[in-house]
Amino acid sequence: MATEILMPALSPTMEEGTLAKWLVKEGDTVSSGDILAEIETDKATMEFEAVDEGTVGKILIGEGTEGVKVNTPIAVLLEDGESYDATASAAPAASEAPAAGTPAAPAAPAAAAAPQPLASVTLEPDYPEGTEMVQTTVREALRDAMAEEMRRDEDVFLMGEEVAEYQGAYKVSQGLLDEFGAKRVIDTPITEHGFAGIATGAAFGGLRPIVEFMTFNFAMQAIDHIINSAAKTLYMSGGQMGAPMVFRGPNGAAARVGAQHSQDYAAWYMQIPGLKVAMPYSAADAKGLMKTAIRDNNPVIFLENEILYGQSFEVPKLDDFTVPFGKARIWRSGSDVTIVSFGIGMKYALEAADKLAEDGISAEVIDLRTLRPMDLPTVIASVQKTNRLVTVEEGWPQGSVGSYIASEVMQQAFDYLDAPVVTCTGKDVPMPYAANLERHALITTDEVVAAVKQVTYR
Numbered sequence: 001m002a003t004e005i006l007m008p009a010l011s012p013t014m015e016e017g018t019l020a021k022w023l024v025k026e027g028d029t030v031s032s033g034d035i036l037a038e039i040e041t042d043k044a045t046m047e048f049e050a051v052d053e054g055t056v057g058k059i060l061i062g063e064g065t066e067g068v069k070v071n072t073p074i075a076v077l078l079e080d081g082e083s084y085d086a087t088a089s090a091a092p093a094a095s096e097a098p099a100a101g102t103p104a105a106p107a108a109p110a111a112a113a114a115p116q117p118l119a120s121v122t123l124e125p126d127y128p129e130g131t132e133m134v135q136t137t138v139r140e141a142l143r144d145a146m147a148e149e150m151r152r153d154e155d156v157f158l159m160g161e162e163v164a165e166y167q168g169a170y171k172v173s174q175g176l177l178d179e180f181g182a183k184r185v186i187d188t189p190i191t192e193h194g195f196a197g198i199a200t201g202a203a204f205g206g207l208r209p210i211v212e213f214m215t216f217n218f219a220m221q222a223i224d225h226i227i228n229s230a231a232k233t234l235y236m237s238g239g240q241m242g243a244p245m246v247f248r249g250p251n252g253a254a255a256r257v258g259a260q261h262s263q264d265y266a267a268w269y270m271q272i273p274g275l276k277v278a279m280p281y282s283a284a285d286a287k288g289l290m291k292t293a294i295r296d297n298n299p300v301i302f303l304e305n306e307i308l309y310g311q312s313f314e315v316p317k318l319d320d321f322t323v324p325f326g327k328a329r330i331w332r333s334g335s336d337v338t339i340v341s342f343g344i345g346m347k348y349a350l351e352a353a354d355k356l357a358e359d360g361i362s363a364e365v366i367d368l369r370t371l372r373p374m375d376l377p378t379v380i381a382s383v384q385k386t387n388r389l390v391t392v393e394e395g396w397p398q399g400s401v402g403s404y405i406a407s408e409v410m411q412q413a414f415d416y417l418d419a420p421v422v423t424c425t426g427k428d429v430p431m432p433y434a435a436n437l438e439r440h441a442l443i444t445t446d447e448v449v450a451a452v453k454q455v456t457y458r
Contacts, residue, residue: 002057002082005075007068008039008048017041018066019074028056030077037063037074046381054078126288126316126323133314141283141315142172142248142304145290146210148320150180153208156294159186159195160212160249169214170250170309196222196247200229203243208294213249216265216303222247230299231274246293248302251279252344252394253431253442255307262431264395266343269301270371270404276325277372279303281346283313285369288323296325305344326373330382334364337452338382340405341392342368345443348424349392352448361456371401379405380413387418388455392448397425419455424448 007017018040024030031053039048057078061068068074125131136144150156157180158173164187167174177185188195192213199209213219219226230243252264269277276298280286286304293300315321331346332353341349346367353363364382368374383389389409391402402423409421427441452458 002079003052003054003077004073005036005050005077007061007070007072007074009070016067016069019061019063019068020045022059022063024056026056026059030054030056050077052077055080055082057082126284126327126329127318127321132317134317135312136283136287136315137310137312138280138283138286138304139170139172139174139309141287141313142290143174143176145287146173146294147176147179149291149294150176150184153294155206156208156210157184157186157202158210158212159188159199161188161190161214163187163212168212170306172304172309173212192218192221193225196225197229199245200225200243203230203245203299204233204241208244208246210246210248210294213247215261215306216249216251217261217263219247219249219265226269226275226299226301227272231272234298235274242297243299244297246290246300246302248290248293249304250306250309251303252305253307253426253438256433256435256438258433259430264393264426265301266303266371266393267395267399267401267404269303270374270401272372274298275372276300276370277303278325278370279343280369281308281341281343281367283311284315284321285323285329285367287315288321289325289369291320291322292325295322303343308344323369325370326375327369328375328378329367329369330364330378331367332363332365334362334386336362336386337388337390337456338364338366338379338386339390339392339448339452340366340368340379340402342371342401343394345392345394348443348445348448351445352392352452355445355449356452359453359458361452361458363452374405376405376408376412380409383409383413384416387416388452389417389421390424390448390451390455391421392424392443394426394443397423397428400425419457422451422455424451 020038020040022037023035030050032050034050035047036050037048039046054077056075058076061074146158158176162169163173164177164182164185196211199211202209226247234242253262266279269275276296278289278293278300280289293302331350339349349365353365356363364386366379366382391405393401400423402425406421406423424443424447426443429441431441432438
């Protein structure tokens with residue numbers, strides 16, 4: 001039976017691309033894994049491989065064609081003994097590209113089931129080349145993002161404990177009460193269950209609340225509203241009612257605040273359909289992702305880090321700077337090993353990469369930035385280049401973010417791995433209060449270095 005080869009989606013955000021070059025011609029016999037064509041997007045040029053075997057019966061889209069929509073038929077693959085003329089006469093011509101607004105033909109089951117290996121992706125900056133950069137702390141970047149969105153949209157408001165008169169427990173909301181007043185910057189009682197429920201109802205009514213938890217450990221009091229109300233209503237209402245809102249605040253360990261105030265909830269929230277989860281490292285990503293989160297029509301879990309609040313990074317000076325969800329950032333290119341992290345884990349990943357370079361090991365460091373949606377294609381593409389993977393996070397090992405990434409890499413890129421994936425996490429214990437024990441419970445740069453040397457056999 002003839003199979004249509006469809007224009008692939010080579011990233012979560014790809015909608016169309018250029019069919020740059022065919023590497024096969026009509027009549028060629030191909031096997032699974034053979035390179036068929038080169039596809040260009042605005043970010044990179046990638047090789048597109050066959051997922052089945054057969055004979056190229058007809059090339060439907062010529063090389064050099066721009067603006068080819070994802071899922072558009074670009075060629076027809078025939079089984080032994082078939083001819084294209086016979087299959088074409090039995091069905092509508094596949095060579096006609098879908099008209100604008102017409103749903104593309106669904107992928108054949110065999111093509112959909114098999115992963116398509118990607119070439120290494122070099123992501124462009126999220127701002128134009130030559131943009132002026134300003135040194136900004138993560139704290140200031142978050143405040144600026146909220147202020148800009150509150151000026152842009154009167155439906156946006158902030159609520160939480162001490163966000164108004166005290167200007168935030170960590171001074172993230174500094175100045176917002178003075179500019180926007182007490183109706184849009186609202187101090188709440190110490191009742192996370194109560195004010196998270198009020199905010200969820202406000203979102204149902206069309207407003208766009210930003211809910212600050214003094215720490216995400218306290219969000220445990222509100223988890224029914226987050227998981228059972230905010231996350232599920234769009235689905236359960238058949239798309240008639242959503243919850244455009246942001247739950248934000250510090251997540252993970254700080255410094256000597258004990259077991260009940262030090263938990264990393266990244267893996268918890270990442271599992272929930274209906275939520276989006278962002279966990280930035282730099283000030284630029286904190287600002288760009290926060291603006292995107294506020295505009296999103298879904299509930300967003302925005303995980304910050306208390307230790308990072310005072311860290312300064314360069315932020316682009318733009319009137320409206322946003323960072324899309326589902327797009328990882330490659331902080332450092334490398335060829336020997338891929339290190340994947342997010343949030344404060346990036347500190348250890350980048351420090352480890354510097355130390356490894358002194359020993360002649362070239363590490364590619366990827367910051368996921370968002371965990372749901374997660375940019376797995378960039379991770380897969382990097383592993384196909386480096387053949388090794390180490391993940392880094394502060395959360396616990398069982399059910400970790402790294403465990404999920406490792407499982408996906410082993411399903412989609414197993415043949416590219418030259419060593420087992422190693423997941424670096426915090427220790428499997430409640431966080432100790434004593435400073436010396438707390439240091440032992442957290443991930444360290446030296447542990448990341450040791451993991452990389454383990455997978456590179458150095």
